[in-house]
Amino acid sequence: MKKIIVQKFGGTSVADTDKIKNVARLVIREKELGNDVVVVVSAMGHTTDHLVKLAHDINPNPSARELDMLMSTGECVSMSLLTMAIQACGYKAISYNAAQIGIITENVHTKARIIDIKTDKLRESLDEGNIIIIAGFQSVTEDGEITTLGRGGSDTSAVAIASALNAERCDIYTDVEGVYTTDPRIVPNASKLDEISYEEMLELAHAGANVLHPRSVETAKHSAVPLRVRSSFKCEDMGTLILGVEKMEINKPVAGVAVDLSQVRVVVCDIPDTPGEAATLFSSLAKENISVDMIIQSYARKVSNTNDIAFTINKEDLDKTKSILDVVVKDLGAKEVSFDENIAKISIIGAGMIDRPGIASTMFRTLAENNINIRMISTSEIKISCLIDKENSQNAIKSLHEVFNLGCDTIADVKGTLPDV
Numbered sequence: 001m002k003k004i005i006v007q008k009f010g011g012t013s014v015a016d017t018d019k020i021k022n023v024a025r026l027v028i029r030e031k032e033l034g035n036d037v038v039v040v041v042s043a044m045g046h047t048t049d050h051l052v053k054l055a056h057d058i059n060p061n062p063s064a065r066e067l068d069m070l071m072s073t074g075e076c077v078s079m080s081l082l083t084m085a086i087q088a089c090g091y092k093a094i095s096y097n098a099a100q101i102g103i104i105t106e107n108v109h110t111k112a113r114i115i116d117i118k119t120d121k122l123r124e125s126l127d128e129g130n131i132i133i134i135a136g137f138q139s140v141t142e143d144g145e146i147t148t149l150g151r152g153g154s155d156t157s158a159v160a161i162a163s164a165l166n167a168e169r170c171d172i173y174t175d176v177e178g179v180y181t182t183d184p185r186i187v188p189n190a191s192k193l194d195e196i197s198y199e200e201m202l203e204l205a206h207a208g209a210n211v212l213h214p215r216s217v218e219t220a221k222h223s224a225v226p227l228r229v230r231s232s233f234k235c236e237d238m239g240t241l242i243l244g245v246e247k248m249e250i251n252k253p254v255a256g257v258a259v260d261l262s263q264v265r266v267v268v269c270d271i272p273d274t275p276g277e278a279a280t281l282f283s284s285l286a287k288e289n290i291s292v293d294m295i296i297q298s299y300a301r302k303v304s305n306t307n308d309i310a311f312t313i314n315k316e317d318l319d320k321t322k323s324i325l326d327v328v329v330k331d332l333g334a335k336e337v338s339f340d341e342n343i344a345k346i347s348i349i350g351a352g353m354i355d356r357p358g359i360a361s362t363m364f365r366t367l368a369e370n371n372i373n374i375r376m377i378s379t380s381e382i383k384i385s386c387l388i389d390k391e392n393s394q395n396a397i398k399s400l401h402e403v404f405n406l407g408c409d410t411i412a413d414v415k416g417t418l419p420d421v
């Protein structure tokens, strides 16, 4: 039986017709190596952003179902165009949307989770000699309702399909040469990592390194699909391999620095300090599928016997959170709620920080030396995150990258040149 390789191409890689023709060459090259090839594509360039903007121009509060109906169209365009480009080169190719295959999710709009992927049609089609092109990001419920996997979710489509097909490898092609110690657009001398553990990559992705959708890393880890991030424009480079931590030699305490500009800080003030208040607050958000990231509860004030709870949510959930809190704050007997969008979450990540004291204090001291105030802190075994003012984020990333010695002598090529395949 032939090996199956899954390739995923992101928005920049299919941004115009020349780039789509370039992708067709990369797909054909993999086919010519004797493999069966399944390709997952994102929408062209910034299509999804434009679609979301159109929706909000028409209706400031579009329904999640209609947003999914609209956003899912972007990937259909790139899927068909890439298939035509491959056919134009004389190869058999066919495109499928998520409904045609059966990429099944739970019944949640705009950030659904995959529960099953049917493989019969895909296997049949591969046996007929086709290169298969699939629309990423989109999915359907058991009842045939269109859903999407959350922004950046095509990575997750690709890894889930690779896992369902028991693929040899899943290659995520993008506009940088792999996973770097931080976003190379912010720190041009960031170092490309040859390998990184699933655990570190998961934390990096959750902390805002959007080079991989967090759930794609979770899925790869769970199913042990070998996952690679590599460039569509410099394809001779093998990029970054994501693998189990037990296979790695850990030298540095910190593997990477990430920034997340998509969070909003919410502070609920003067909540009566009685059992069950936090449960009421957070279950009302959970019921509406709103994820909360950092949480801090202050000490109870002696006189009023009240405390404050501060937490962060994603900007996408801001409107929904405001309307939920309008009701819940009254139920809790809290005094007021404030929202701050002018914040950034800066994180350092590294499996090497386990049992190595002094990493957190180095981070805090570096921020202090740069006159950067820390508003919230959260930690995991291999991550420390600080919430700071947005205007300080670039300065914070650059100085943390430097203090943990993550730079190299070369400048990252974030655009690259078209390969000659």
Ligand code: ADP
Pocket (backbone or CB within 6 Å): 009, 010, 011, 012, 013, 042, 152, 173, 174, 175, 176, 178, 179, 180, 181, 182, 183, 184, 185, 204, 208, 209, 210, 211, 212, 256, 414
């Ligand atoms: P695609 O359209 O291919 O899915 P994305 O824009 O989602 O691409 O992800 C690639 C981008 O991720 C890069 O252009 C880079 O600016 C950004 N990025 C953020 N952090 C990192 C990191 N640690 N390593 C590599 N890229 C990163």
Ligand code: ASP
Pocket (backbone or CB within 6 Å): 010, 011, 042, 043, 048, 049, 074, 136, 137, 150, 151, 152, 153, 154, 155
């Ligand atoms: N097109 C979708 C987005 O922009 C999915 C993706 O690119 O992965 O979020």
Ligand code: MG
Pocket (backbone or CB within 6 Å): 010, 152, 155, 210, 211, 212, 213
């Ligand atoms: Mg992406």
